Amino acid sequence: MEMSFRWYGHDDPVTLKNIRQIPGMKGIVTAVYDIPVGQPWPLERIEKLKADVEAEGLHISVIESVPVHEDIKLGKPTRDKYIAAYKETLVNLGKAGIPVVCYNFMPVFDWTRSQLDYELPDGSTALIFKQEDIDRMDPISGELSLPGWDSSYTKEGLTTLFEEYKEVDEEKLWENLEYFIKAIMPTAEAAGVKMAIHPDDPPYSIFGLPRIITGGEALNRFIKLYDSEYNGVTLCVGSFASDPKNDAVAILKDMLAKKRVNFVHARNVKLTGGKSFEESAHLSEMGSIDMYEVVKACVDYDFQGAIRPDHGRMIWGETGRPGYGLYDRALGATYLNGLYEACVKAKKAAEAKA
């Protein structure tokens, strides 16, 4: 298991120098952010990104994400063009020695929250999902007021997208995912790039849009689409645990046993009733996920990939990209370091005794 940290490139107020000073930090999770979705990433841009990271004594563990063009998710005739571009990107990532790519297959919006700066009792702020607030929103009838997405689409663009998704139910979305997976996986395998699909966040339908990567059953269906360790998952425990019916640790163990975990997101969430939740600090006692069990499972199954702290609260007056400040994520990383070191050493002691 390798500790890693998401970095949004040179525009990120969190610098590589900041990240490097976190004890035990080894890997960077990043992407080429300024190439429009659907266009291939040139090798020289990837090599430049890699060199920038390595100049600071770190290395790229995972590309998060290479986004999937909406036409692929919709299954439109244009998808083949975008799939060809995706494959070209994977080939270039392979040439640069990038081992893992994270992506998702969520229509229109990926993560969805009702508020990005909810104040907790200790004065920190967190991203939250309040079911009744989401239920009140109707992103196509009026002005969109979905935190984090307000400026991503024009009203017209959004209306068109929602219209198009009326024809795409969950089974159709599965078909489109299968088409995509079968098209890209031979290229990914040949390039030596492990793919890691991120679960839907939260893992159920929002605004009537289909969502399919929602729990353990879905993952088992997913991995059968293409039978290879290269066709794996980003086991985001926080996303799965956002649905009270999911046992995120059990899902993690199942996928570890099947060798399909290619990346771990170790976010914690605190369920607050119904489908509502707050993004808590990483510490087990602050949320609903037993982080010890998460890390212990990774150690027990000898997981060799990258793990990263996920969304953090905003603490100590920090401002910045919601969920992606430096401070609380760094506290999450060192907390995970502690769990990891203890689990590894306990395992070694038990093996020495046996």
Added chain:
Amino acid sequence: MEMSFRWYGHDDPVTLKNIRQIPGMKGIVTAVYDIPVGQPWPLERIEKLKADVEAEGLHISVIESVPVHEDIKLGKPTRDKYIAAYKETLVNLGKAGIPVVCYNFMPVFDWTRSQLDYELPDGSTALIFKQEDIDRMDPISGELSLPGWDSSYTKEGLTTLFEEYKEVDEEKLWENLEYFIKAIMPTAEAAGVKMAIHPDDPPYSIFGLPRIITGGEALNRFIKLYDSEYNGVTLCVGSFASDPKNDAVAILKDMLAKKRVNFVHARNVKLTGGKSFEESAHLSEMGSIDMYEVVKACVDYDFQGAIRPDHGRMIWGETGRPGYGLYDRALGATYLNGLYEACVKAKKAAEAKA
């Protein structure tokens, strides 16, 4: 075991609000800082400090320190006056419900370092002790240039102190410590205040001054001075480990077994040859101490007292009191949280299995 954090009062750039936002943080380690050494602390000042801490959702775990007047260490006739004041402070701390007091018995200087802002490869800075630099210093012959102490004494005051200590060898210092301990301990016991002597830092003679709380043998001699759990130690693993001949974890276990650990300082140090060392990040792999073994020992012996991260590096551009910035100490706290949670849960699982 309770996680705690040192706070230097309202002048500290690190605020109680900052500390409270560290996940899992429960206790504050602080003192009344503006009363001259040797004068008793009025109850109302202690009550005010306690109320200030509790207003931020925290509580006082330990007073660090009630300093011991130099005349007590020197065994001067005036010591009885200062001991009476010390006892008055302990009575008042007991009335306020303060459970533990940390103190030390180091002549003239307590912690000694050769540089407070040594730059590490990742751009962070740390306190270091470089033996050859210390050997070159002669704090009485010329101007003192000892980092952290330059302005604490006048040249004349320091010369006088060094003159007085010429009469105090290690055995004499032990006698003076015994006199102090036998005088204060019945009061501390009656007040319900556990005493926790801090080891000498580093644990050997500096500038010809005697130092006696230097390792496991010394602690065993110390606890026999007064046979009570109230006469305990601050097990500062970083201080003990600064002398390569000490096994800090073994010393910790010995004192835990004898129920004399009343407070734990979990600093890490990286030995760099001879008696030189750097104060590293807390993470085991960054220093010479196995922090997993430290925390596991506390859990195995069911230690119920406070632990705190100790000196941190300066990272992320922070400036402030050397060793006592917010960021790296907070990273230390959450790392210790991780070790602690894993050790507790592994112990419970083993007990359930047995």
